[in-house]
Amino acid sequence: MSKLCPQCGAPAPENTTKCEYCGAAIANNTTSATAQPAPQPQVVYVRQPQGVNPERANWPVKNKVVAALLAILLGSLGIHKFYLGQSGKGVLYLLFFWTYIPSLLGLIEGITILCSNDENFQIKYKCRIG
Numbered sequence: 001m002s003k004l005c006p007q008c009g010a011p012a013p014e015n016t017t018k019c020e021y022c023g024a025a026i027a028n029n030t031t032s033a034t035a036q037p038a039p040q041p042q043v044v045y046v047r048q049p050q051g052v053n054p055e056r057a058n059w060p061v062k063n064k065v066v067a068a069l070l071a072i073l074l075g076s077l078g079i080h081k082f083y084l085g086q087s088g089k090g091v092l093y094l095l096f097f098w099t100y101i102p103s104l105l106g107l108i109e110g111i112t113i114l115c116s117n118d119e120n121f122q123i124k125y126k127c128r129i130g
């Protein structure tokens with residue numbers, strides 16, 4: 001095994017530190033010169049804020065606790081649906097309030113809203129928590 005002089009390219013013995021032809025210094029550790037991994041291109045991860053949405057700045061400010069209380073107390077009338085901007089569903093709740101199903105759904109939704117994380121709440125109802 002021999003290495004090559006970096007200066008003149010002449011073969012040099014493994015343990016030599018100096019080229020016998022041109023006198024150039026030769027690194028004794030061959031691996032340091034040849035086995036260096038090529039520099040990897042640095043991958044820069046640009047951290048996007050979650051749920052980036054250009055419209056988002058225009059979303060109305062809503063309060064989770066208010067929404068949850070409306071759902072639990074006035075769920076049978078769909079008031080929380082109107083509050084959360086889902087008027088269509090609000091009307092449905094209103095039409096079926098006499099079946100008690102909306103009040104049950106409202107109770108479940110109120111608890112779900114209370115337990116949901118702020119980010120999910122904001123995305124689901126297209127609102128901002130003020």
Ligand SMILES: [Zn+2]
Nearest residue numbers: 005008019022
């Ligand atoms: Zn040389």
